[in-house]
Amino acid sequence: MMKPKILISKCIEHCQCRYDGTMIKSDFVQMLKPFVEFITVCPEVEMGLSIPRQSLRLIYHEGNIQLIESIDGQDHTEKMNAFIRDFPLEQLNIHGSILKNRSPSCGISSVKTYSSHGKVPALAFKSVGMFARALQNHYEDLPIEDEGRLSNYVIRDHFLTSIFTLARFNPLNHHELVEFHSQNKYLLMAYHQKNQKIMGRIVANHENLSFEAVKKTYYIYLKGVFLEPVHPGKNENVILHMFGYFSQQLSIEERNFYLEQIKLYRQHKLPFPALMAMMYSWIIRFDVEYLKQQTIFEPYPKEILNLRDSGKERI
Ligand code: SF4
Structure with a gap:
């Protein structure tokens, strides 16, 4: 990286x-x-x-x-x-x-x-x-x-996600740009669904622009994605999207349990990484390759993840 x-x-x-x-x-x-x-x-x-x-x-x-x-x-x-x-x-x-x-x-x-x-x-x-x-x-x-x-944990998480995603963006050709967009789909959706859709159209490049022009425009929108921190409601939206991949394969108890956990997250009683860890265990169990590659599960090296929060500063 x-x-x-x-x-x-x-x-x-x-x-x-x-x-x-x-x-x-x-x-x-x-x-x-x-x-x-x-x-x-x-x-x-x-x-x-x-x-x-x-x-x-x-x-x-x-x-x-x-x-x-x-x-x-x-x-x-x-x-x-x-x-x-x-x-x-x-x-x-x-x-x-x-x-x-x-x-x-x-x-x-x-x-x-x-x-x-x-x-x-x-x-x-x-x-x-x-x-x-x-x-x-x-x-x-x-x-x-x-x-x-x-x-502050929320500010730190936003900062780290932003800098590592921007640093990861270095496609050398159109194929790598498509791959970047695909692997960041749910991260971008969580932060800025409108930009994520626009960026999809930029990647599709119906105007047949040069790769350098496409890359430059894409990067402008990528930076725009991180101007605002992610809102818990948007995280929930993304979780439900991914949940749709295998919810039918889960038992009713498992489904209800997870929906209960989402509710706890909404009420600020459960951290987002806990919700994501549960989700990832199902991704492994049902071998959903597309979701395994999603950067939202590890937007920056896990060695620097730290949930400690001073609670002092607010966004
Ligand atoms: S805060 Fe002051 S000491 Fe620190 S880098 Fe800036 S100018 Fe230098």
Whole structure:
């Protein structure tokens, strides 16, 4: 499997480059290391600041956001803008990004914003870090998360599913594109049934477009599939579709038991992977080859599946 390319804030498990010379520990990032290709960036150090240094903050001044030193108020806005201008965003070819939360440079949301330097209370609204905003603007259709939000199981599962599916997409010819679409059928259906149907028509290529043109259009829709997290109701729809493959071969007790489990899932009393594991045992028993190949059963390596949920962050 091709490894997803992920741009990551360098201070997360890669370097002691925070303003106070520390590094952020992250079990999740440690676990990901063998499975993804990390590209690191520390905008503050790479634009010329030292380690350690004074902490920075965002201030709102006459309708603009500026990046200044928290105590002395020295303005680094232009330096950061120049760094962003020179940063090779175009050439990164990433599948997603993990940034440090709440940082005035890297935070993707909830960054405290002030009226000035010094001892003043934070303003009522929060902002986005300067580098994070540039990244979000450039890669508006890619998954960009912060390490805080990724402690939430639903957000993490969505992020991992997105980056590994995007990384898997590398068809070399029309046959491989058809295969990709077929193996991802239920995953795409769960996330975005409308796009899944459109993508089917793109693969059918009734207009006889070149393979490269078809591949490019397909990838745009693939990225669109993951813009929103999967809704439990859509998961249920997909489960019922797959259940139809062998429900007639099951006993009435088995059928009723499974329908009861689906109900529990709907009521948030059973996790989706438990429902899928039961389903997969029948796929093996009845040897349904088409379903065995479906990526929805393992959208990312099982070594990084972890149901732990901080419950802190919400989508
Ligand atoms: S949050 Fe971003 S700018 Fe700050 S230390 Fe980490 S990588 Fe560097």
